Amino acid sequence: ETSRKASFQNPVERKLQEDDGLHEWLRYDYYNESCPLAERIIRSTVEELYGLRPDVAPALLRLVFHDCFVEGCDASVLLDHGDGIQSEKDSLPNESLRGYDVIDIIKLELEEACPGVVSCADIVALAARESVLMAGGPFYPLYTGRRDSIVAYPIIATYELPSPLDDLSKTIESFASRGFDERETVSLLGAHSTGTIHCKFFFHRLYNFSGGDGPDPSIDPEFLQLLRSNCNSIHHSSRPASASPSLSPLPSSEDNNLSTILSQDAGMKMDYEGPRTGFGTLYYRSLLQRKGLLFVDQQLTSGAETETWVRAYSSDLSLFQRDFGLAMIKLSNLKVLTAPKGQVRLNCRKVN
């Protein structure tokens, strides 16, 4: 047992061990005795829900990023406002975060099978892994044994989650502050191969970019026309109606053009060239064709090192899949809480 732990020991474990020695560690199959079916239940529930609503996959993938980036993978993002909790859900970067209802469904299934055993933080990490598979990405092994926080961090969520308007150096700095190098950062953004980006997040690039007269010059001209027409069409909504119930309402419409657009909930599917046909390569190829949706995406081609990785991933799917899997493992292990810290919430939206 000792040698097994030693050989799997990663920096997170080492850090935890140094802290006090009382900690349990994350390990593979943490629930193998307490809830042997846990991982299978999570997999089958995600698969089933994906069959009904394929947009659960991008929702859950984004959720693990927004959870882990803010004080670690502790399900703090799931806590509702109230009872002394100021929720992270209300912070600006989490405005269109979705999937809370999906986590509730998975949690219910697990509570039925093994009450009070499986943490919400593990559910978030494992559900994201299954979502990556559903979206056509790689499988990656994950440790389990994360515990849930008893607080939320709305200020950190507001100021430390990266913005779609960030330039490359800001993005690199932000990911470096969580231990990711440029290669890992480029691979993680490959998550933008799937899901929907609403016009409001790239609208600023289409007309008076950076206070100038014209559009963002880094956008391919034909693609610009496509984006403009997609975001201007009043009746257009690329999001199927069934996908919206857990979305925060967008700002109410006023008479000016921008608010009309915001209220229309219009957006672009990131896999607009076809679903599941290359989680990864297509995203990077589109960046090379100057067809990135978010400013932050397109910026990856503006630095020598990041551009090298964009090129590499655009042509080598297995390299991308390997790097993406490793980066997701690292993301899913950020600053976890292990026993005796934290708790296993009974309801993911509330502390016990």
Ligand code: HEM
């Ligand atoms: C610089 C870093 C990042 C920024 C600024 C960023 C920003 C955004 C924005 C603005 C959206 C659009 C949301 C909407 O229209 O409702 C989005 C969507 C998404 N992001 Fe990111 N993101 C970043 C990194 C990541 C990472 C690291 C992951 C996962 C590993 C991720 C996964 C996703 C997914 C899957 C979606 C689609 C969500 C959906 O369809 O509901 N993002 N992101």
